[in-house]
Amino acid sequence: QVQLVESGGGLVQAGGSLRLSCTASGRPIRNTAMGWFRQAPGKGREFVVAINWNGVSTYDIDSVKGRFTISRDNAKNTIYLQMDSLKPEDTAVYYCAADRGPAVPAVRNGFDYWGQGTQVTVSS
Secondary structure: OOEEEEEOOEEEEOOOOEEEEEEEEOOOOOOOOEEEEEEOOOOOEEEEEEEOOOOOOEEEOHHHOOOEEEEEEHHHOEEEEEEOOOOHHHOEEEEEEEOOOOOOOOOHHHOOEEOOOEEEEEEO
């Protein structure tokens, strides 16, 4: 089992930045793909960005390209989501996810473990 705890959410003005962290416990994440999802009020959970086990490959959605960057520090069992140029439509609860395997699942919702989420609110 892997337990994931997100942190770093908060309230920020449009155009601002936040960095989310997700720290895993229970087992090392160095051989696992990791990802970030979000869920806005009244909407379903949405894939945002993911990274494979060694950080070589990343995948993101068009709406965050050039603004969001995922990274990982396997020594700290932690991944990060740097969010720049934030927009009000980025407002959501952000969830960290971990897969059992090294590659990002082709079905993005196929991650095996999930955190409890951290709220990000972007004011206009």
